[in-house]
Amino acid sequence: MLIIPIKEGENIEKALKKYKKKFEKTNVMKQLRDRKEFEKPSIGRRQEIIRAAYKQKMQIQQG
Helix, strand or coil: CCCCCCCCCCCHHHHHHHHHHHHHHCCHHHHHHHHHCCCCHHHHHHHHHHHHHHHHHHHHHHC
């Protein structure tokens, strides 16, 4: 549960902006997506290696 302290006379849009920022920082949506389907650790590790190799390839091409 997110609690956003609001000062007296503060605009509702500003409070919503604070809420959205706090919501993003807590990574709630990321956790929900991760829990949606189970992924074997070996598959996750393989994806991580593929991403790292791609990033390295892109850096070599730029440099």
